[in-house]
Amino acid sequence: MSTEDNSAFLEVVNIKTHFETPRGVVRAVDDVSFSLTRGRSLGIVGESGSGKTILVRSIMGLLPKRGTLREGAVMYRGENLINKTPAEMRGTWGREMAMIFQDPMTSLNPLMKVGKQIAEPLMSHLGMEKATAWATAEKLLHDVHIAEAQRRLSQYPHELSGGMRQRVMIAIALACGPSILFADEPTTALDVTVQAQILELINEQRRQRNMSLLLVTHDLGVVAGNTDEIAVMYGGKLVEKAPTKTLFAEMKMPYTHALLESIPKLNHAAHTRLATISGRPPDLVHPPKGCRFAPRCHFARDRCHSEEPPLTAGKSPDHVYACFYPVGSAEYSERKVEISRS
Numbered sequence: 001m002s003t004e005d006n007s008a009f010l011e012v013v014n015i016k017t018h019f020e021t022p023r024g025v026v027r028a029v030d031d032v033s034f035s036l037t038r039g040r041s042l043g044i045v046g047e048s049g050s051g052k053t054i055l056v057r058s059i060m061g062l063l064p065k066r067g068t069l070r071e072g073a074v075m076y077r078g079e080n081l082i083n084k085t086p087a088e089m090r091g092t093w094g095r096e097m098a099m100i101f102q103d104p105m106t107s108l109n110p111l112m113k114v115g116k117q118i119a120e121p122l123m124s125h126l127g128m129e130k131a132t133a134w135a136t137a138e139k140l141l142h143d144v145h146i147a148e149a150q151r152r153l154s155q156y157p158h159e160l161s162g163g164m165r166q167r168v169m170i171a172i173a174l175a176c177g178p179s180i181l182f183a184d185e186p187t188t189a190l191d192v193t194v195q196a197q198i199l200e201l202i203n204e205q206r207r208q209r210n211m212s213l214l215l216v217t218h219d220l221g222v223v224a225g226n227t228d229e230i231a232v233m234y235g236g237k238l239v240e241k242a243p244t245k246t247l248f249a250e251m252k253m254p255y256t257h258a259l260l261e262s263i264p265k266l267n268h269a270a271h272t273r274l275a276t277i278s279g280r281p282p283d284l285v286h287p288p289k290g291c292r293f294a295p296r297c298h299f300a301r302d303r304c305h306s307e308e309p310p311l312t313a314g315k316s317p318d319h320v321y322a323c324f325y326p327v328g329s330a331e332y333s334e335r336k337v338e339i340s341r342s
Contacts, residue, residue: 010036010059010180010212015072015082017051017058024285025069028054030236033072036180041206041213043223043244045259046233049281052216053102055233056182059214060097061089076180094125098173099182100202104165108157114141115153118172125176140171144201163194167201174205180212181205187222199226220256221263224248229318232256235282235292238311242319252314252326255293291322299325299335 017029029051036042044052057063059074061084074081081092101107109117118137122128128136134153141149144167157165166186173181183202187195203226206213215227223230224244231241232253240253251257261275279296282288288295294304303324311320325331 009038009077011073011075012055012059013073013075015055015058015074016070017054017063018069020067020069021285027236027284027287029058030284030287031072032233032236032238034231034238034241036212036214038179038212039206039210040229041203041215041227043227043230044214044216044233045218045220045223045230047218047259047277047281049284050233051236052218052233053184054236056099056184056214056216060093060099060182061086062099091125094121094176094178096178097180097182098176098178099184100166100169100173100186102185102188104162104169105157107169108165110157112156113153114155114157114160114168118153118168118175121172121175136175137171140175141168143174143205144168144171145197146171162190163198166190166194166198170198170201170205174209177209178211180214182214182216184216185218186215187217195222202226219263220259232259235287236284237292237322239293239323240321241311242314242321246316246319250314250319250328252319252321252328253293253323254297254299254327254332256321257327291324298339299332301325301331 012035013033015029015032019026019028032055034042044055046052054063058070061081070082072082076096081089115134115137118140119130119133122133122136123130138149138153141152146152146164146167152160157168160168181202186202187198190198199222202213205211215223217223227244229241230244230247232239232255234255240247240251240256247256251260258277262277264274277296282292282295288305290306291297291300291304291309294300297304309322309324311322313320
């Protein structure tokens with residue numbers, strides 16, 4: 001593997017994405033930094049409204065220019081993409097970066113046959129002739145394990161099942177051989193069996209193509225076996241980041257722990273009440289003064305409400321978290337005992 005393959009060829013540095021609204025400025029993404037290495041996978045996890053989708057769309061430059069304020073840097077192969085226009089980004093979209101969007105039914109063109117939707121980027125970005133592009137489209141459908149690929153090319157999206165439409169979206173994203181694949185909630189609205197198939201398919205293609213993957217989800221269970229690292233977002237901020245195994249073994253942020261606890265457990269009896277995170281996500285027009293999770297955190301103290309915790313390294317420099325009283329600390333344990341007694 002080349003030196004470039006081993007380096008962090010995508011670096012997101014202090015990126016901020018704000019929106020001007022009648023109520024004020026929405027701080028959707030607020031000072032987020034991370035890096036991604038060739039062939040590695042990063043999971044971005046958090047509740048709805050935490051800034052996950054805005055972050056990946058901001059990295060790719062897929063947000064409207066009007067009313068959108070972006071700061072920071074998105075360094076890709078040494079070039080800053082943050083101020084590039086859509087016209088300048090067309091050479092990057094598809095060929096270098098591609099995205100699998102949340103809902104294939106609304107992302108696919110309902111009036112265009114599947115084959116044409118896959119072939120168009122091949123002709124546009126790679127200059128393929130129509131016959132070659134259609135043959136490549138058929139091969140891509142084979143690659144994503146769609147049976148009767150040739151017949152599917154002539155069908156419309158509404159003639160396919162949800163799982164097949166998602167596979168078509170993956171085929172489109174992979175068509176031009178991107179170096180980075182962004183998967184934004186790729187298993188939304190799919191049943192559990194199909195979810196597992198789609199995630200395995202994405203990982204299979206990542207390994208075969210040596211792609212980097214940025215997987216966006218609200219479910220820690222989804223990223224547990226499908227990513228090398230996990231970054232947890234809350235209220236537009238990065239609140240914890242670590243290698244996947246480290247995060248599950250030594251998670252520090254109470255919010256991360258609350259997300260884990262909210263996942264249904266197989267060993268629980270039927271009709272067991274699901275654990276929830278009380279309260280609501282913060283108003284990003286007027287975010288809380290201190291830690292943005294403090295109003296919902298059972299372990300918060302006065303300092304948490306008045307001072308914003310910085311990202312702090314744990315036992316290893318690749319595990320960082322933003323909490324004054326992390327999981328496992330003496331203060332956390334004391335408060336846990338108090339809660340259990342009340």
